[in-house]
Amino acid sequence: MTPTDQDLDIQPFDARPILLLVSVLFLTFVPRMLLAPLLLRIEAGFGLTRAQAGGLFFYMSLPYSAAMLGSGFVAARLHHRGTIVLSLIIVGLSLMLLSLAAEAWLLRAGLALLGAGAGLYAPSGIATLTGVAHARHWGKALAMHELGPILGFFSAPLLVELALRFASWRVLYALLGVICLLVAFLYARVASGGRFAGAAPRLRHITAIFSQVTFWVVALFFVLAVGLEVGVYSMLPTFLVAERGMSETVANSLVAVSRLTAVLLVFSSGFLADRFGARLLIAVVCVAAGLATALIGVAGGALLVAAVVLQPMLVSAFFPAGFIALAGVSPPQTRNLVVSMVIPLAYLFGGGVVPAGIGFLWQRGHFGAGFVAIGAMMITAVGLLRVLPERKSR
Numbered sequence: 076m077t078p079t080d081q082d083l084d085i086q087p088f089d090a091r092p093i094l095l096l097v098s099v100l101f102l103t104f105v106p107r108m109l110l111a112p113l114l115l116r117i118e119a120g121f122g123l124t125r126a127q128a129g130g131l132f133f134y135m136s137l138p139y140s141a142a143m144l145g146s147g148f149v150a151a152r153l154h155h156r157g158t159i160v161l162s163l164i165i166v167g168l169s170l171m172l173l174s175l176a177a178e179a180w181l182l183r184a185g186l187a188l189l190g191a192g193a194g195l196y197a198p199s200g201i202a203t204l205t206g207v208a209h210a211r212h213w214g215k216a217l218a219m220h221e222l223g224p225i226l227g228f229f230s231a232p233l234l235v236e237l238a239l240r241f242a243s244w245r246v247l248y249a250l251l252g253v254i255c256l257l258v259a260f261l262y263a264r265v266a267s268g269g270r271f272a273g274a275a276p277r278l279r280h281i282t283a284i285f286s287q288v289t290f291w292v293v294a295l296f297f298v299l300a301v302g303l304e305v306g307v308y309s310m311l312p313t314f315l316v317a318e319r320g321m322s323e324t325v326a327n328s329l330v331a332v333s334r335l336t337a338v339l340l341v342f343s344s345g346f347l348a349d350r351f352g353a354r355l356l357i358a359v360v361c362v363a364a365g366l367a368t369a370l371i372g373v374a375g376g377a378l379l380v381a382a383v384v385l386q387p388m389l390v391s392a393f394f395p396a397g398f399i400a401l402a403g404v405s406p407p408q409t410r411n412l413v414v415s416m417v418i419p420l421a422y423l424f425g426g427g428v429v430p431a432g433i434g435f436l437w438q439r440g441h442f443g444a445g446f447v448a449i450g451a452m453m454i455t456a457v458g459l460l461r462v463l464p465e466r467k468s469r
Contacts, residue, residue, distance in 0.1 A: 092207045092268050093219045096200055099159060099262060100223030102255050103166050103193040106248070107135055108231035110186070111309065112327070113244050121179045134183045135190035136426045140419030142194030147412050154272050155199035155206075156263075162199075163259035165192030170252030174245045198415040205402055207268035213402065214348035217395040221337075225391060228308060228334035232327055280412055284405055292459050293400045294417045296357065299453045300397060301421040303368050303390045306429025306449065308334070311371070311383070314433075318442050319379060333384045337391035344392035353396040353403075354463045360396070361453050364389035369450030372443030400463060 110117070110131060117123070117131070150158045169188035176182045200220070208216035238247035284290050308330070315326035348356045367386040374382055405413050433445030 092266070093204060093216050095262065095266060096159075096204055096268075097220055097223050098258060099163060099196065100200060100220060101227055102251070102258055103162060103196045104224050105227035105231055105234070106166060106170055106189055106251055107139075107193060108227050109235060109244075109247070110135070112232045112235040116239075116244065117182070121182060123179060127179075131183070131186055132426065134186040135193075136423060137190070138187045139190035139194040140423050142191040143197060143415045143419045146195050146198045146415050149195060150199050150202070151272050155203045156266055156268065158195055158199040159203065159266070160259050160263045162192050162195040163255050163262065165195070167252045167255030167259065168192075170248045170255060174249035174252065194419070197418050198412070201398060201402075201414045203268045213399050214344075214353075214395050215346060217398045218344055218346075218348075220398075221391055221394050224304075225334060225337045228337075228387070229331055232331050281416075284413055284416065287404060288462050289400075290404045290413065290417075292462050293397065293404060294420060295456055295459065296361065296393070297397055297401070297417050297421040298424045299449070299456055300361075300364075300390060300393045301425030302429040302449050303364055303425075303453060304387065305422065305425040306433070307368060307371070307386065307446065309426070309430040310433045310437075310445070314371075314437075314442055314446070315383075317437075319375065329380065329383055334387050336384055337387045340388045340392045344395050348396040348399055353399040354460055356396040357393060357400065357463075358457050358460050360389055360392045361457050364393065365450040365453035367450070368453070369447045372446030372450070 114131070118127075123131075146158060149161065153161060166189060169185050169192055172181065172188065173185035176185055204216055204220055205213060234247060235244065238244055312326045312330050315321045315329065321329070344356060344360065364386065367382050367389055370382040371379065371386060401413055401417060429445075429449055432448070433442070436442060436445045436448075
């Protein structure tokens with residue numbers, strides 16, 4: 076037996092530190108998803124116009140991207156563990172501010188603080204995860220990590236419904252804020268991973284990363300995948316009501332349930348990525364997800380329901396393999412920089428350009444064409460995978 080094989084045999088997969096990171100990701104993700112189901116109430120409560128209400132998403136997304144881009148400076152001083160704790164504290168305080176906001180400027184300030192706090196997590200979270208899990212288990216670990224956004228997409232509308240039925244949205248924000256602060260204290264006490272410094276963005280590091288063709292290819296796939304995930308999620312309920320005649324209750328329930336079904340494939344995708352390699356899995360998943368997304372734009376009846384249910388399940392299967400490919404772009408010391416450069420771009424596109432583009436086509440009477448276009452782009456991009464090295468676990 077070779078030394079490498081021995082190392083793999085004596086390092087079994089430990090799920091405990093991964094589950095702790097999943098809880099942190101959920102708590103930094105789900106508050107950002109609450110705005111969509113609350114938008115009409117917040118619009119009326121603060122006297123906002125439709126344009127002003129829609130602009131609230133950018134008050135979160137821009138600080139989110141900026142904080143992620145600058146997170147390397149924070150991780151270089153606080154280490155990844157301290158950065159994750161700081162992320163939870165900022166998110167918790169922002170939620171408390173939102174629960175107390177009586178004027179629109181305080182609402183915007185709270186949303187901006189929420190975006191900034193959440194943006195600090197991802198680079199340090201991924202660096203910590205790939206540090207506590209052996210490379211052989213990255214697929215499984217990253218698949219578990221994806222439970223955070225999957226459960227966030229599913230639970231956000233349900234939490235809003237419960238809050239509005241028994242209390243108010245302000246109570247919901249306050250409760251989540253307290254939980255974030257408690258988990259920050261817990262994480263600081265028990266977390267063992269991430270006790271190493273991240274690399275602050277430096278010109279030589281950025282130049283080395285930007286000079287790799289593989290970085291740009293993986294970045295493109297993340298941009299498209301987040302577009303299929305967040306962008307489609309943002310516009311799908313409206314499409315189902317306005318174009319397919321569903322009631323709001325049925326449309327929201329279908330979208331929520333469809334996000335939960337992503338759990339069915341995200342774990343197996345991690346195992347498959349470990350077994351067959353990230354490149355092959357990305358190719359299969361992206362073609363299938365692109366087809367399902369395009370089908371949403373043209374199908375009706377049972378076929379439409381099937382496409383809505385399958386699409387998030389297929390898209391979620393991309394991310395474990397995508398993060399494996401992303402981790403291979405750079406050594407561990409600068410891995411957080413790679414994540415902090417790719418994810419902001421992906422979320423700006425997925426949370427901004429894709430829904431705006433679909434809305435632009437909707438105004439011109441071609442709502443479904445937006446889903447067809449983004450699905451076709453994902454399928455076409457598969458041809459670029461040939462530049463990625465084939466990595467297969469043995």
